[in-house]
Amino acid sequence: AQSVTQPDIHITVSEGASLELRCNYSYGATPYLFWYVQSPGQGLQLLLKYFSGDTLVQGIKGFEAEFKRSQSSFNLRKPSVHWSDAAEYFCAVGATGFQKLVFGTGTRLLVSP
Amino acid sequence: DAMVIQNPRYQVTQFGKPVTLSCSQTLNHNVMYWYQQKSSQAPKLLFHYYDKDFNNEADTPDNFQSRRPNTSFCFLDIRSPGLGDAAMYLCATSTGYALAGSSGANVLTFGAGSRLTVL
Numbered sequence: 231a232q233s234v235t236q237p238d239i240h241i242t243v244s245e246g247a248s249l250e251l252r253c254n255y256s257y258g259a260t261p262y263l264f265w266y267v268q269s270p271g272q273g274l275q276l277l278l279k280y281f282s283g284d285t286l287v288q289g290i291k292g293f294e295a296e297f298k299r300s301q302s303s304f305n306l307r308k309p310s311v312h313w314s315d316a317a318e319y320f321c322a323v324g325a326t327g328f329q330k331l332v333f334g335t336g337t338r339l340l341v342s343p
Numbered sequence: 344d345a346m347v348i349q350n351p352r353y354q355v356t357q358f359g360k361p362v363t364l365s366c367s368q369t370l371n372h373n374v375m376y377w378y379q380q381k382s383s384q385a386p387k388l389l390f391h392y393y394d395k396d397f398n399n400e401a402d403t404p405d406n407f408q409s410r411r412p413n414t415s416f417c418f419l420d421i422r423s424p425g426l427g428d429a430a431m432y433l434c435a436t437s438t439g440y441a442l443a444g445s446s447g448a449n450v451l452t453f454g455a456g457s458r459l460t461v462l
Binding site: 266333 | 347349383384385386387388393433435449450451453455456458
């Protein structure tokens with residue numbers, strides 16, 4: 231069964247600084263990988279996804295993520311963080327067949343002025 | 344805009360008093376899911392419907408039931424809520440199951456959630 235680890239529970243970044251959120255997954259085959267963002271009291275919004283092909287994927291709101299098979303990682307990056315990016319970020323892994331997404335425990339991003 | 348709508352957004356109930364949460368979608372997606380998300384935890388899948396076929400997760404308590412009367416609507420029934428059932432309940436939809444090499448069938452679209460408080 232697949233699993234996801236997000237090692238950072240909280241991260242604080244200054245506005246305008248770069249951001250990298252870590253995600254490590256465990257799955258025996260090629261995974262389907264996702265990053266979702268959740269603002270307080272809201273549902274989850276898809277930021278980006280990786281299925282195959284180019285290992286650097288671009289998403290919405292200026293986010294990108296890089297799939298590194300050798301490291302079993304799918305880290306999320308943004309070159310310049312905005313105050314509106316403060317939210318909780320979830321990495322998720324899925325597989326073919328029934329799409330049971332397995333989520334990590336999330337990383338809460340705080341943006342300081 | 345096509346979307347997933349959950350009602351109510353906030354529900355307060357008493358210990359043991361049944362609750363029903365609803366989810367509607369205008370996406371015409373085949374699959375509808377219910378996730379439970381407790382505070383500071385990852386969303387956890389409770390069950391899903393593929394069309395009319397119900398699929399329960401092995402560890403979902405019997406206290407949780409679901410109905411899907413038509414393509415557009417899906418309901419989550421909590422028969423006797425306990426304090427431990429206080430959580431955000433997320434409905435999601437997808438077009439279908441993922442096929443190897445596909446690029447879209449397994450993307451989930453989430454509603455805004457229903458937050459349940461049990462007194």
